[in-house]
Amino acid sequence: MPTMNMIQAINSALDVKLSEDPDTLVFGEDVGYFGGVFRVTEGLQKKYGLQRCFDTPISEGGIIATAIGMGAYGLRPIPEIQFADYILPAFDQLVSEAARLRYRSNGEFWAPITVRSPYGGGIFGGQTHSQSPEAIFAHITGLKTVIPSTPYDAKGLLIASIEDDDPVIFLEPKRLYNGPFDGRHDQALKTWAGMSEAEVPEGRYTIPLGKAAVVREGAEVTVLAYGTMVHVAKAGIEEAGVDAELIDLRSIVPLDIDTIVASVAKTGRCIILHEASRFGGFGGELSALVQERCFWALRSPIERVAGWDTPYPHAFEWDYFPGPARLVKALHRVMENS
Template sequence: MSMAQEKTKTRPMTMIQALRSAMDVMLERDENIVVFGEDVGYFGGVFRCTEGLQAKYGPSRVFDAPISESGIVAAAIGMGAYGLRPVVEIQFADYFYPAADQIFSEAARLRYRSAGGYTAPLTIRMPCGGGIFGGQTHSQSPEALFTHVAGLRTVMPSNPYDAKGLLISSIENDDPVIFLEPKRLYNGPFDGHHDQPVVPWSKHPLGNVPEGYYTVPLDSASLYREGRELTVLTYGTMVYVAEVAAREAGIDADILDLRSLWPLDLDAILASVRKTGRCVVLHEATRTSGFGAELCALVQEHCFYHLEAPIERITGWDTPYPHSHEWAYFPGPKRVAEAFKRVFREA
């Protein structure tokens, strides 16, 4: 927990409620913060993350934008350069591509190309991943594309507590932050077997969220489950799949929730792998050139002589995202547990 925290009571929140609370807290604290995007004003967003904020803060602080992702991000860059702190929503991560040039060529480079004269303190929220049977245009996990671009920060929370703290940190940061929100976790953690939560957030320890201001650092991982036999490097929805898989495989796994993909908490990764001697990398996105490849390379470079077995990588398939077969596409507990066991067989 960050030192930057107010004394405040906690209450159960879903991830949606935690994200809304973060924006509410920051809109109240800083008049330079504005929230906008497609349907985020009166309607409250397609997932209701901004519900009630326009009524509370008015249409000049929380407002709807045309269906133009490029225009949304371009306007946010200009606002940020002139002193505002915009928080924009791209309705689905799949829709960011029309804004790619604005994100990659303008927002990410503004501080550098202006020699520090201007910054782009904008936060771009994007629901990502599967879980709603949205098919190829509503279910992508494009995090690797953002981590490749110098000048961007990329985060993906796995629970309401981190979601709120990371979003507040993102809004306060002077550089552009890509804030990816796993849709499958909006209302509770899943086990990957079906579309029902393992446990509602109200009964999950990470679902108890402070009502006031607090931050979570943008460059730190979180040890979700401590173990000594195997390190699992993962983030987002797959944190909970890893937990179920470890239990089913009977393996004492160290599950590291990266939560900040870039900057990456390399110290936490190396400490865990050096402790366990075995490593599995797990993510929902497609395998080839996915972010897991970078994780494998870093572990290989820094922990080669500590490894007792080859690094395993479990991911989504290298295929267009399936519509009706998305639960076969996801790495589920059975497939992950088999990979856990292979790490020991190949030792």
């Protein structure tokens, strides 16, 4: 199998679906001739033509509205929003139309669209290019939200998302796009290097939405993470020397609550790690779900390790990120508070 980074794996997934399903098409700002700002769609327009991979005006609302109409007509559009920060002008389309279309029409119409978007930090993009809005989408009934952490998962989850009959928000961590990172900033570089590039099959395969992965088995504490934070968690666990079980959620809606409950029932402790701000973040929902189902098994309070409750700081991006050191402190706290 070839070795791919996440950009190459996502491009391969799009290539597979465009080649096998004539009803799929890719569009968005600069995704055609230019190949996207991160080159994720590079080569697709040349291979499949202007009708299957094309550029759009700078109109996020228009992009998503067009995709919803295409989906209702019977196509499987894969629109790209250039940065997740820019998706808000299309939020009403996603909430009022895409998420509700199947129910509002009593199953006569639906919106099988997959909205791809780079998200999170890692490029010093500041407040307009680095936010993590996954909790907003998770709150909307009818939308699915998927966040891969490895190239292998990215391809399998993206193909599964495209083939799903419901609207999917597919968030791609920018920090994982290109493989190994700048070690001057990323203290987890040595641990991550093996996961930022991976063997990825060239053909079609899928990973079911709503099925978490147990990245590391352990007996003392459960760490829940997704996207970039899976690798931060791996580095922090190794540094702390705690026998922790690491679960990569892979999708937050649908959520694999059974795997989470089984793990916390075994370990009796739980830490939740995400890049978004702590207050109102998806970690709060995870904490409530764990407490409701595992209360009698818990041996210490549930911990959340997250971004600051501030607007995204441009100059202090690498301090804003929950890094391995902050997870190490949380791991030690839950062990000491037992």
